[in-house]
Amino acid sequence: MDKTYYDPADLKKFGNIADFEPDLAKKFFDYYGDVFKEGGLTAREKSLIALAVSHAIQCPYCIDAYTSDTLEKGVTEKQMMEAVHVAAAIRGGASLVHGVQMMNKAKKLSM
Amino acid sequence: MSKSLLAQHHDLADKTTQVKILSNGIFGEGKLPTFKKKLEPIGEFPLKPDTIEIFQVNVGYMCNQVCKHCHVDAGPDRKEIMTRETMEYCLEVLRKTDIHTLDLTGGAPEMNPDFRWFVEEANKAGVKEIIVRSNLTIILANPKYHDLPEFFKENNVRVVSSLPFYQPDKTDRQRGEGVFDKSIKALKMLNAIGYGRPDSGLILDLVYNPSGAFLPGDQAELERDFKKELKNNFDIEFNSLFTITNIPISRFLEFLIRTENYEDYMEKLVSAFNPAAVKGVMCRNTISIDYDGYMYDCDFNQMLDMKVEKSAGQHIKDFDLEKLSKRNIAINQHCFGCTAGAGSSCQGAVA
Numbered sequence: 001m002d003k004t005y006y007d008p009a010d011l012k013k014f015g016n017i018a019d020f021e022p023d024l025a026k027k028f029f030d031y032y033g034d035v036f037k038e039g040g041l042t043a044r045e046k047s048l049i050a051l052a053v054s055h056a057i058q059c060p061y062c063i064d065a066y067t068s069d070t071l072e073k074g075v076t077e078k079q080m081m082e083a084v085h086v087a088a089a090i091r092g093g094a095s096l097v098h099g100v101q102m103m104n105k106a107k108k109l110s111m
Numbered sequence: 112m113s114k115s116l117l118a119q120h121h122d123l124a125d126k127t128t129q130v131k132i133l134s135n136g137i138f139g140e141g142k143l144p145t146f147k148k149k150l151e152p153i154g155e156f157p158l159k160p161d162t163i164e165i166f167q168v169n170v171g172y173m174c175n176q177v178c179k180h181c182h183v184d185a186g187p188d189r190k191e192i193m194t195r196e197t198m199e200y201c202l203e204v205l206r207k208t209d210i211h212t213l214d215l216t217g218g219a220p221e222m223n224p225d226f227r228w229f230v231e232e233a234n235k236a237g238v239k240e241i242i243v244r245s246n247l248t249i250i251l252a253n254p255k256y257h258d259l260p261e262f263f264k265e266n267n268v269r270v271v272s273s274l275p276f277y278q279p280d281k282t283d284r285q286r287g288e289g290v291f292d293k294s295i296k297a298l299k300m301l302n303a304i305g306y307g308r309p310d311s312g313l314i315l316d317l318v319y320n321p322s323g324a325f326l327p328g329d330q331a332e333l334e335r336d337f338k339k340e341l342k343n344n345f346d347i348e349f350n351s352l353f354t355i356t357n358i359p360i361s362r363f364l365e366f367l368i369r370t371e372n373y374e375d376y377m378e379k380l381v382s383a384f385n386p387a388a389v390k391g392v393m394c395r396n397t398i399s400i401d402y403d404g405y406m407y408d409c410d411f412n413q414m415l416d417m418k419v420e421k422s423a424g425q426h427i428k429d430f431d432l433e434k435l436s437k438r439n440i441a442i443n444q445h446c447f448g449c450t451a452g453a454g455s456s457c458q459g460a461v462a
Contacts, residue, residue: 012378043329043332044328044332072325072327073328073332074276074328074333076281
């Protein structure tokens with residue numbers, strides 16, 4: 001057992017989650033595959049969304065995977081960073097918008 | 112401009128060193144299966160050729176650019192050049208066989224002093240299609256090359272040009288400062304005389320290869336992006352985009368090792384191995400000839416000095432269609448580059 005939580009090599013072993021529970025893993029990976037197929041959104045657009053979400057949830061595996069995937073799909077580095085800023089804006093905004101709740105409560109409590 | 116690995120006396124300029132790296136390490140230790148091991152269970156070992164349709168002649172390693180990924184290690188300091196005498200042997204083969212395509216590559220093939228003569232003679236020899244793999248910037252490199260677009264047109268040459276991206280940044284990082292702007296100018300010159308324009312009959316294709324240690328994306332999607340961006344931003348048109356995977360040899364191998372990407376990249380190629388792509392690998396219908404007249408299964412094998420089997424006759428002087436059709440194609444782990452995902456060849460994806 002390693003003494004670190006994250007090992008880049010573990011990303012390649014993602015499929016191994018089926019070893020402990022194959023049926024649910026199959027459902028998940030089938031679903032995952034379908035999600036990323038070209039549909040109303042292009043595969044490129046979906047990959048960029050995945051890159052932004054990877055940063056929002058701060059998943060190192062996902063960041064590695066979707067950095068490669070967006071590069072492969074011809075996304076520019078500027079576009080990739082803009083996607084990360086979208087994640088940052090939503091995260092920042094999510095904190096700040098709660099400021100309204102704080103204000104409401106503060107006003108209610110205060111004379 | 113940087114120098115070739117050869118001029119730098121770099122270890123990797125030695126072809127046997129490259130072959131050793133590809134044969135040993137992660138493959139020698141058994142961490143990853145060899146290409147042979149992947150071909151055996153699908154009944155493709157030894158890999159056999161189909162009919163030879165494409166004669167890919169490398170007329171010399173001299174180039175006006177020093178691209179970071181170049182599998183030829185080409186550059187201004189490379190002096191290897193095909194003589195007219197060797198070209199004559201090639202023409203003789205084209206006259207007496209049904210090989211329909213002459214595919215000229217380099218280096219910058221246009222820098223060979225006998226390039227134009229060779230093209231004209233190949234047309235006289237009755238070859239159906241002549242391709243020139245042009246780096247585009249050569250057209251602007253010297254006044255003596257400015258009329259190349261007209262020459263191509265007069266001789267019905269199909270132009271296949273490298274353009275790794277539709278924006279300057281990625282292109283220049285791979286191919287050199289200012290290459291993107293010059294490439295755009297050259298593409299405009301080609302468009303101006305009809306190349307790439309609908310119904311002109313003058314074919315202009317672009318080649319995309321990834322600007323780093325990752326695989327090319329979907330060829331059709333990238334072509335759609337390239338067409339839209341080049342049309343909107345520069346009013347440039349072209350026929351098809353070919354995606355080509357970077358093959359782990361020469362300068363790209365040096366990049367992979369230097370940046371500690373080699374093992375991950377090879378693993379990526381191996382895990383993307385696609386048996387359907389094996390059916391369409393270009394070594395099945397292509398013969399590659401070097402400046403000295405030696406024959407190879409492909410241009411990559413040429414750069415690793417892996418000649419066609421001895422029994423097939425190794426020099427253009429000994430060209431024998433019958434013997435060549437019976438040969439076993441020489442392979443090593445760089446071949447994983449042509450069978451990953453949708454596959455890769457000088458004509459783009461194959462599966």
